[in-house]
Amino acid sequence: MAKAPMRVAVTGAAGQIGYSLLFRIANGDLLGKDQPVILQLLEIDNEKAQNALKGVIMEIDDCAFPLLAGVSAHSDPMTAFKDADIALLVGARPRSAGMERKDLLEANAQIFTVQGKALDAVASRNVKVLVVGNPANTNAYIAMKSAPNLPAKNFTAMLRLDHNRALSQIAAKTGKPVASIEKLAVWGNHSPTMYADYRFATIDGKSVKESINDDAWNKDTFLPTVAKRGTAIIEARGVSSAASAANAAIDHVRDWVLGTNGKWVTMGIPSDGSYGIPKDTMFGFPVTTENGEYKIVQGLDIDAFSQERINLTLKELTEEREGVKHLLA
Numbered sequence: 001m002a003k004a005p006m007r008v009a010v011t012g013a014a015g016q017i018g019y020s021l022l023f024r025i026a027n028g029d030l031l032g033k034d035q036p037v038i039l040q041l042l043e044i045d046n047e048k049a050q051n052a053l054k055g056v057i058m059e060i061d062d063c064a065f066p067l068l069a070g071v072s073a074h075s076d077p078m079t080a081f082k083d084a085d086i087a088l089l090v091g092a093r094p095r096s097a098g099m100e101r102k103d104l105l106e107a108n109a110q111i112f113t114v115q116g117k118a119l120d121a122v123a124s125r126n127v128k129v130l131v132v133g134n135p136a137n138t139n140a141y142i143a144m145k146s147a148p149n150l151p152a153k154n155f156t157a158m159l160r161l162d163h164n165r166a167l168s169q170i171a172a173k174t175g176k177p178v179a180s181i182e183k184l185a186v187w188g189n190h191s192p193t194m195y196a197d198y199r200f201a202t203i204d205g206k207s208v209k210e211s212i213n214d215d216a217w218n219k220d221t222f223l224p225t226v227a228k229r230g231t232a233i234i235e236a237r238g239v240s241s242a243a244s245a246a247n248a249a250i251d252h253v254r255d256w257v258l259g260t261n262g263k264w265v266t267m268g269i270p271s272d273g274s275y276g277i278p279k280d281t282m283f284g285f286p287v288t289t290e291n292g293e294y295k296i297v298q299g300l301d302i303d304a305f306s307q308e309r310i311n312l313t314l315k316e317l318t319e320e321r322e323g324v325k326h327l328l329a
């Protein structure tokens with residue numbers, strides 16, 4: 001028997017990430033090739049954005065996706081999030097050249113307070129929320145705190161792009177396929193302070209750290225390349241990453257829903273206190289997923305260098321949280 005459709009809400013649907021994301025969701029890349037989907041698309045209440053959204057929907061229609069069971073356009077989160085099983089919160093103001101992420105904090109905090117409240121009021125009680133819009137961790141934290149009637153664990157932030165960027169750098173360095181790399185971790189904030197950690201990673205069972213055996217490459221090349229990749233893309237394209245961000249969003253939610261079969265992935269999730277990260281801090285952790293639930297990989301040794309890096313990214317997140325505290329009162 002055919003499965004009942006799942007409702008996927010996407011905000012910022014007429015933006016550049018939306019344009020790479022929606023077609024893949026409708027194609028079955030997010031929830032599986034046997035899972036019908038209904039798209040509920042939110043854009044700002046502005047003629048230009050709503051017209052652009054209409055155009056995107058015309059194109060979606062023109063693909064005649066067999067799995068697409070419906071698509072609707074919204075300007076109000078209260079209708080866009082109605083009964084949503086999945087909510088991809090992409091809409092936010094993107095950072096442009098020369099702009100610091102912190103500059104965006106306050107404006108975006110307003111958006112995520114409203115959207116958290118709307119999710120709380122109308123979404124499925126099991127809704128899985130992924131925040132992509134920057135600053136993603138703090139926006140996810142705000143949405144979570146604005147939705148007290150939903151389980152906090154249902155709110156997540158996207159660090160999968162950092163994870164995928166790190167995988168690709170390691171693959172290039174070792175000359176091995178990306179798919180052969182296991183047990184990579186990315187800790188912290190989706191920002192240049194995040195800490196991509198390949199100390200536990202293996203390729204065909206062999207230690208990546210031992211095969212690379214180059215601490216200077218880790219510190220002076222690998223970490224800065226992954227950390228500054230978003231900025232490098234903005235400098236090269238004039239706008240922030242879009243197709244790779246959409247791809248990471250698909251990876252994040254697909255793995256959360258369908259499971260990783262024991263493989264580690266990185267998700268920004270509310271801390272349960274693991275590794276000394278204060279409870280509820282929206283922090284990137286290595287996780288495995290099964291039956292729609294994620295579990296933090298436990299028992300990893302944190303050496304002095306790693307602790308220093310983790311402290312740095314935690315400090316930034318704590319400061320971001322302090323910066324929006326007044327909005328959550």
Ligand SMILES: NC(=O)c1ccc[n+]([C@@H]2O[C@H](COP(=O)([O-])OP(=O)(O)OC[C@H]3O[C@@H](n4cnc5c(N)ncnc54)[C@H](O)[C@@H]3O)[C@@H](O)[C@H]2O)c1
Binds near residue numbers: 011
């Ligand atoms: N976490 C990550 O790894 C990652 C990676 C890349 C980009 N991003 C972030 O994703 C966000 C979107 O990027 P983009 O390139 O698609 O930007 P974009 O400007 O092309 O599109 C954003 C869209 O969101 C809409 N929007 C703004 N406020 C909204 C609201 N309150 N409700 C609904 N829609 C709203 C805008 O009208 C616009 O169409 C940015 O914040 C960007 O920094 C995150």
Ligand SMILES: O=C(O)C[C@H](O)C(=O)O
Binds near residue numbers: 095134161229231233
């Ligand atoms: O929008 C940005 O600041 C960059 C983006 O988060 C990215 O990592 O590509």
